[in-house]
Amino acid sequence: MRIAFTKMHGLGNDFVVLDARAAPLPAITRGFAQALADRRTGIGCDQLIVLEDAQVADFRMRIFNADGGEVESCGNASRAVALLHGKPARIETAGGMIEALPTDAGIAIDMGEPRFEWNQIPLAYAMDTLSMPVAWELLDQPTAVNVGNPHVIFFVEDCDRVELDRLGPEIEHDPLFPERVNVNVATVTGRDAIRLRVWERGVGLTRACGTGACATAIGAMRRGLVDRAVTVTLPGGPLRIEWNRAGRIIMTGPAAESFRGTFDARDFGG
Template sequence: MALRFHKMHGLGNDFVVIDAREGAVAMDAARARALADRRTGVGCDQLILIGPADDADVSMRIFNADGSEVSACGNATRCVPVLVGRDVTVRTAAGLLHARLEEGGAAVDMGPPRFGWDEVPLAYPMDTAALPLAWGELARPAAASMGNPHLAFFVPDHMAVPLEALGPEIEHDAAFPERINVNVATILSRTHVAMRTWERGAGLTQACGTGACATFASGRRLRLLDERVRMDLPGGTLTLSEQDGRILMQGPATHVFTGETEL
């Protein structure tokens, strides 16, 4: 059976997007993992399944490259209005998101950050503003959820951190029952941050939308950042702002090509 798909990306965080609004497409961990394989499949960081929704314009399911299903993906959410061609409300497992089409990309209301230890979630109560934990040179991160669990380490030089080595160790630490995404960020000014991310189930990526939002939210909570910032990621730049306790994200989203593959 031939499967039609769209290859898209947000700042180099790349997706295989399947539009299943007209007809259901069966998806599970094994199939998602096969499609995401960069050697024997199409290749992507995440597989995105767009479908109908009772209470929104579309629904979105998200599978990491390792086949694990997750609740949110900021960069993929920006791709949805680009694919559909208009502003949309998107039903995700993390809640309802509003995405507005803009020239070259989209703006998304990502909702309020969650800082409760059981909301992230953590395995036991800890101060999520500065977890009493350390891995090598990385210590006392802030923790937050933007639909996905994130740690934010504010460091002098985010490029000097051996994230390839520390990322997997932190991701699978027993303190994080749903695993964890790891962000290392350098605050260049109160309105400018540079960041890299190790994504659970995908590894190093060019950009992480929910990671950028969680890091910004944690920086705001710690009074390190103003209410609007430029966030530089390896794949490009996002603009993040806080309005009435909600995190707004603006940035590029690109449709690369449409293809077919055999399921």
């Protein structure tokens, strides 16, 4: 069985997109997703994205991280599939319904409302999520936000100096986070500007993380560090994040198609 794919990225956070609406796909197992994501023996990506029919949305988006685990939400992938769709869309995800709108500034995604309760993150036990009384070496008192998937954010003097490749996996797998967690280190550089690096759950260091940018912006807004609209600059480039008066997060940024091709499903265990 030969399967068509589209390789895409949002600020360097890259995806292999499969469309189950166009042709049947084999079962998406952890091993199959891992094999496709492998950058040496597969197509290579941070996330595998599968598009399916939906009853109450234009389509459903399923998201598999490079380790093969299925996750709830991906902001950069949302912009990528909206670019493929080519017009406004309602997209069903495991993290909730989102809406996409192409604009002159890129793709604007209504990511919904953030969640802050400890059991909505989720955490293993109750605590204040605005300033959590926990630390990993010099990283302390983070804030936690769920924007369709779980994030913990540390505000630091210089995010580039943090050994995120070492501390990221330790925090991701800490028992405090029963569903694991995305780890963000951020430096506020103005009332409308944040620099950010992300250790993404199941992926590792990425050039960009849309949900991480959303969660970090909301965390900074809750702490009064920034205004209600900010530019979050990741290694791959900037995203504009707004927390509007209706309480919804609007993320705006670019997406691009890299190339298209086909593969034999049997080569990857399909």
